[in-house]
Amino acid sequence: MRQIGPDGVETLPRIAVDVPGAPAGCRAALVERDRWEWRPVDGGDPAALAQRFLAEHGLALDDLARPAGRHGAHGVCGAALYVSAAAGALLTGGTPGAPTPTPTLPEVAVVVYGHAVARRAAGGAVRRPAGGWWLGDWAPSWTSRQHADAVRAVRDAIGRGDVYQVNVVGHAAARYTGDPLPALARLGALPGARYGGVLTGSGWAIGCASPETLVEVTAGRVLTRPIKGTRPATAAGRADLLASAKERAEHVMIVDLERNDLARVARTGSVRVDDLFAVRRWCDLWQAESTVSAVPADGLGLADLLRAVCPGGSVTGAPKLAALEHIAALEPVGRGAAMGALGWVAPDRIDLGLTIRTAAADADRLHLWAGGGITWGSDPDAEVAEAAAKANPLRAALAAG
Template identity: 80%
Template structure:
């Protein structure tokens, strides 16, 4: 079956219009703050699995063809040209990441208009920036329809624990989905979401018939001063004094967290200078909205000859939203999750020569022509309690849903 737009039919020489949603402007996470008001879209490339080919390689080729060579990330960035190409928004879905590592695709994307990879190249406006979009129509959002019941979610947790008991995996991240009808302009709601406290990768991206709003606190990969940095998050408690103490004292949360840190160390080692991988900070407690979360920082020196495509193949999808071992965990994800991960658990951010800054799309929503979609989940280990895991996913989803409330 044909994809919504094949690679061959995508416009490589100009911006792709938003057909059913209002334009959101340039609000991509990681875009240079000093340039955002003067950026204009120059070109766009999108990919669906039916298009075939290696999406990481094709994205790198498309960027190079439009003035953004990213085949040598170790090369220092050149002078920023205020009259030329600035950089590009890059979105890579969890499903695309699974394809890059040869894992099963899993359930269908509940937002079929949404591509699995999108690259949007931006240049600087030659004159004053264009005025923003007119005020949107009244926003109304209906009730949420869940992809699984709490019982079904708990049963999936139990199934993962059984797989761990058999030795199939050590950890699997399970994600649930919900959707609601809406009318009106989604822009204000998505921007409210992107502005949630602790949203290091707060921002939006839009295309024909779709838009993403992201409030992620988690760094999938950042390139800074010749080093690749990832900041995996694993471990959650309410943002109270008691919750913080519980998180720091939890042997289960720490074991789950360290397991993912080790996975990220191994992923970075595949694209790093030999012997350069290090853990700069372990199990630091950070706040996102009304939750404490445990975060570590892992870094490595960029290997000579490393390009963007190889970096995406090594790190996507992120270990904190897959499990360990990654390929085996993704097989269980594909078997157990009833709805695809869509815009969630992928990567969204900014790329330019000498610069990569991609957030992991947790705490993320997507809209199509008439529905808004959200996802939330958590890592399952042998020590997981099914009811507690269901409650944790609900706690993560609550601020996202509140930001998208109607009225």
């Protein structure tokens, strides 16, 4: 059912390039030139190593305040960049959390793409194993009661003054047979999936339906769009979200955290909130989103940018380092491909999505993560229900076909 590479390693079939954030006009003509993957056993600073690898391929990202010109029709186009939540925690000096349930996935991956001489038909690289698609039942890594108990533990920590907010995430896995890539690609078609797309490697694949911008650098500004606050996508749900003092307080707390993150890499006095608590739709949910932007400081490189924004504040909490300690203590399974970064980097543009609403495949299982931010006003049962509501559209898309 699966390819066996020349080194004898079982690999997933490849699809045409569909990396989140890749230039739409180039996707059908992109070919992989080289890749670099990092795991903790490799040692070194993965952010610095990634920046160096990109520079070796003509993608200089050492001064984002002075972007290079646009790429031409020939040569290197740009690169996919993936950073796991665990790698992000290490970059910021925090606790990486429980072991990942997807050890075949790297913690950081950079894939450099160039333009093919002749354009390929989109999807022409898909190889579909015989036997069709089958997805088994989802097995969660904790029960609803354990999830609710974790929410209570966070509320207790808030009561002690240890933290103000902590994002709690659950995991589930399901066995599959057939080709997982079309299933993962379906996630990108979900309504509101700003960072819909797929990234593949040897024995692993990531499918993303994220609506959230972790960091974007374009037109001389660096920005982030944190999402925090969720309700059903009904008229009553929208009104309830706009009127909720609890959701607004939780949201503003993360906006302040993101302002501080950007201030570390911005020109002094340039950080601003462009949009606050705007209600957007993702599938059958309303979510509150803000936009925070700044002018990048002179000499800001990709490595320092990643250290400042990873992992995203909306999926950690405040203060960030203290929240990471509680996450590591409470979550029984690592976040794997979720709650990290995935997108496109090039000298003229960086666009990385936060990998919420994200699934991953290894050789025989699909993995899915979902959760939410916990504050003093959180209700444990409501938080469990919210995580399920976020996961349900992804489960339905993955099971289709």
